[in-house]
Amino acid sequence: MATNAQISDAPATRAGAESPTGLIERMAREGRAAQRVLATMPDETKAQALRLAAGRLRADAEIVLAANALDVAAGEKAGLSGAMLDRLRLDEARLSAIADAVEQVASLPDPVGQVIDRSTPSNGLELSRVRVPIGLIGIIYESRPNVTADAAALCVRAGNAAILRGGSEAVNSNRAIHAALAAGLEEGGVPRQTVQLVPTQDRAAVGAMLAAAGLIDMIVPRGGKSLVARVQADARVPVLAHLDGIVHIFAHHAADPAKAAAVVLNAKMRRTGICGAMETLLIDATYPDPHGLVTPLLDVGCEVRGDRRAQAIDPRILPASAEDWDTEYLDAILSVAVVDGLDAALEHVELHSSGHTDAILTEDAQVAARFLSEVDSAIVMHNASTQFADGGEFGLGAEIGIATGRLHARGPVALEGLTTYKWLARGTGQTRA
Incomplete structure (x- = not known):
């Protein structure tokens, strides 16, 4: 040997x-x-x-x-x-x-x-x-x-x-x-x-x-x-x-708060260094419990950077720069933006997604169907952690990579x-x- x-x-x-x-x-x-x-x-x-x-x-x-x-x-x-x-x-x-x-x-x-x-x-x-x-x-x-x-x-x-x-x-x-x-x-x-x-x-x-x-x-x-x-x-x-994994989750106002909080925490913190880790959280302006999404992340040591409205959620949130929306951190760092509904979320994803994986949290089937249809990423998910973006989890045995082209x-x-x-x-x- x-x-x-x-x-x-x-x-x-x-x-x-x-x-x-x-x-x-x-x-x-x-x-x-x-x-x-x-x-x-x-x-x-x-x-x-x-x-x-x-x-x-x-x-x-x-x-x-x-x-x-x-x-x-x-x-x-x-x-x-x-x-x-x-x-x-x-x-x-x-x-x-x-x-x-x-x-x-x-x-x-x-x-x-x-x-x-x-x-x-x-x-x-x-x-x-x-x-x-x-x-x-x-x-x-x-x-x-x-x-x-x-x-x-x-x-x-x-x-x-x-x-x-x-x-x-x-x-x-x-x-x-x-x-x-x-x-x-x-x-x-x-x-x-x-x-x-x-x-x-x-x-x-x-x-x-x-x-x-x-x-x-x-x-x-x-x-x-x-x-x-x-x-x-x-x-x-x-x-x-396989380009960057600039992965988004949009928490729609019709999401189940308990389910959404668990998914968001897992999507970011289960393993921060994999390409399916969430890098940007979009929160609907009328989402009922934004603290429930952000506070658990902060409490476990995740650095959160946000826009002006996101910073109002928790004083520990740092100001986000323009570069944050286009950054794959691969670390315990997250950017957060508050958006005015589905259309604004779709616009943000269109501008900043790398086409890897994007997800929506909602109990509204019509909203979910529209997100799944209109987001043009290799993987689009509904009510699930983006950490599932993996060939093994998809039943493929393993993967040689996640292709983000067409x-x-x-x-x-x-x-x-x-x-x-x-x-x-x-x-x-x-x-x-």
Whole structure:
């Protein structure tokens, strides 16, 4: 069994003789070759390999947690925020949940080969659209070591190979998790190069991934605004982007106060560092109990910044700046605005939402229906915490990210979002006039 030192040091030594461009080109060619093998594997073979990978992750828990402790200690020394440390930190329960997610992905139906639709036009051709893997996917991510496992499991289940490039904050954790997964997958017959972890933190390797058109088929960035912006600006490869999670909840005057208070507190404070955490609370000017929404947040240590009317709710509320309405805090900080009804709430969301997740709290079915219809975000919710904005909670097993664009895939991207399709045309000798 590898020691933590071996996990940390061996990959960097291997990468030392190659330039970042040469490294990525080699990894991409190896990954594409492995993907061609994976694409021919039966459904149950892929599923069993993932179950073995989850088992190896459980068996290597001590190694993974020791590696993670190194990352957390380094993060604390570097002054990472509490929210960033929370994203980074693993314990036995979290690691068990990561392994559970891999097993859940293994239990999902294989999307590859699914027939999307069939038709027979007047020319007599029998046409069908069939799901196929995308190919080789590059995932560039920060801080969260669970992405290593989620991305690997989803890519393999959907017949794709993956090149993973994690952030320096989680370098030891990522290497330990990848080593366990790769060993389990290989035991199950999946080529080891199907899921590769970039063995260097040199940022030039990211640039090489973004420039690898023709070798890498799609890039998925998971991280902060600066990472996503760089990927979108520099990529010569198609990008499936996850932008900021500037998440709103609108407390309508017809909301149930007890229900609303519980949802608001959970949406902000359950985990402040995830993309589904509420960042802006909109309170209807005629809402019956604004104190019941804001005071519990303040009492548990959340910093609240508000507009003039919101500040009147509690003297502890600080003045909000114009920038607050467009900020993803990922911390125990919340902006609050008092708005004049549904139309004003919709206008605020239209101006400031990042298109990730927005929610309404109301017992008025017509108002809820209008909000759900008119808010153009990837996820729109009614009477539920935005912390549910997660592929696992949506029954997808895991997610590779939440896409906020409008093309290919939207919302939690899981197995279906990691496939494309091809047309099959079956004829009987037809020729075209």
